Amino acid sequence: MASFQLKKGADVFDCDVFGPVKKNGNQIGAWTTSKDNKIVINQTNGSPLTFDVTWKFNSDNHLCLSSGGNQIIDFHNVGNRPVCGARTAVLLTKPDKGAAFTFELRGEWDLDENHNLSFTINGAKSTLDGFIDDPLGGFVYHFRNKKDITQESLLAFVGKWQVNNSGAAAGALIMDFVYSREDGSEDKFTLPKSMIINRANNQLLYQYDKNNETFNIQIAGLLKISKDFEITYTIDRQVSGSGAERLTSTTFTLGAVFNKPSLSGDLELTIKKTDGTAGSTTLTIGGNFTAMLGANQLQVGYYFSQIRSGNTINTVFAFNGTLNIAHNGQVQFTFEKSASSQLSVSISAENIQLGSARANAALNLKTQDGKVVGIFGLFGVSF
Numbered sequence: 001m002a003s004f005q006l007k008k009g010a011d012v013f014d015c016d017v018f019g020p021v022k023k024n025g026n027q028i029g030a031w032t033t034s035k036d037n038k039i040v041i042n043q044t045n046g047s048p049l050t051f052d053v054t055w056k057f058n059s060d061n062h063l064c065l066s067s068g069g070n071q072i073i074d075f076h077n078v079g080n081r082p083v084c085g086a087r088t089a090v091l092l093t094k095p096d097k098g099a100a101f102t103f104e105l106r107g108e109w110d111l112d113e114n115h116n117l118s119f120t121i122n123g124a125k126s127t128l129d130g131f132i133d134d135p136l137g138g139f140v141y142h143f144r145n146k147k148d149i150t151q152e153s154l155l156a157f158v159g160k161w162q163v164n165n166s167g168a169a170a171g172a173l174i175m176d177f178v179y180s181r182e183d184g185s186e187d188k189f190t191l192p193k194s195m196i197i198n199r200a201n202n203q204l205l206y207q208y209d210k211n212n213e214t215f216n217i218q219i220a221g222l223l224k225i226s227k228d229f230e231i232t233y234t235i236d237r238q239v240s241g242s243g244a245e246r247l248t249s250t251t252f253t254l255g256a257v258f259n260k261p262s263l264s265g266d267l268e269l270t271i272k273k274t275d276g277t278a279g280s281t282t283l284t285i286g287g288n289f290t291a292m293l294g295a296n297q298l299q300v301g302y303y304f305s306q307i308r309s310g311n312t313i314n315t316v317f318a319f320n321g322t323l324n325i326a327h328n329g330q331v332q333f334t335f336e337k338s339a340s341s342q343l344s345v346s347i348s349a350e351n352i353q354l355g356s357a358r359a360n361a362a363l364n365l366k367t368q369d370g371k372v373v374g375i376f377g378l379f380g381v382s383f
Contacts, residue, residue, distance in 0.1 A: 264348065
């Protein structure tokens with residue numbers, strides 16, 4: 001069996017990676033870790049022995065143990081198959097995935113701009129070179145043994161997504177993952193990049209490339225857009241196979257502006273900064289422009305679908321604006337761009353059918369010379 005040695009005075013203890021401890025060839029107890037990350041040998045005589053040690057991951061993502069300034073074991077380099085996990089932000093390590101023995105380590109987690117996860121244990125900082133990837137929308141960090149990339153560990157954190165305030169102020173959809181610690185307190189990871197909308201299913205998506213691979217966090221939720229382009233997203237609650245909550249449902253709302261030069265293709269909305277101007281992130285929602293007949297006027301709207309839990313949810317909403325005819329005879333749609341300005345977007349002739357005046361005044365437009373024309377079709381919708 002693989003083992004490491006600890007010394008206390010003249011005594012030498014041989015610690016098996018599966019827990020048992022021997023002294024002078026005789027088993028005298030078993031080792032574990034304390035909440036302050038020391039090794040504790042619980043002797044069969046009832047007297048515990050405590051050892052100050054140092055825990056760090058090396059550049060190959062191997063967990064290593066040192067004592068007295070010297071490395072005494074690399075848990076990935078002794079013929080076993082170690083595996084790591086996380087529970088309430090506590091690192092759980094099995095020296096061999098097929099064995100029951102597990103020990104716990106507690107420290108401070110951080111995420112850097114390169115999507116590396118650091119873990120600081122009693123002042124000793126390690127960096128795990130891995131990636132965040134989860135099709136269910138949680139924060140799951142994967143890291144591989146660089147000597148054998150088929151050996152992978154997953155660290156799943158339980159918590160909730162919320163908008164990063166600094167990112168929102170700059171008009172970017174930067175998300176924080178707020179996770180729960182063992183003692184009930186909270187900490188957070190801030191994703192380095194802005195979120196997008198996956199136009200294939202209109203779900204929130206975080207996507208990035210690292211080491212020639214593409215990784216995703218697909219966050220399922222309900223997307224709503226108001227007539228003034230305010231975006232609301234309600235993130236779905238997720239539970240584990242055992243029924244325990246792994247992701248809390250949260251809702252965020254962002255102001256946005258329409259900046260496209262035409263009413264065609266997908267809907268593109270740019271997130272507003274706190275001062276009301278357009279920010280750095282534009283979200284693209286896959287769908288189609290459409291027409292909606294209101295009580296007093298014909299409205300431009302947008303139709304889109306979402307796939308949630310295998311079901312298709314269809315949504316249509318109207319823009320807050322008016323149809324009119326410009327001096328050049330071009331039909332356009334004018335809406336409020338901000339509190340002090342308007343935006344007029346032209347509608348191509350192929351998307352509108354005009355003719356004689358209609359009995360329903362909501363379907364009529366007046367030209368600059370006072371002539372009334374009727375609308376018979378808009379964005380493929382006939383009236």
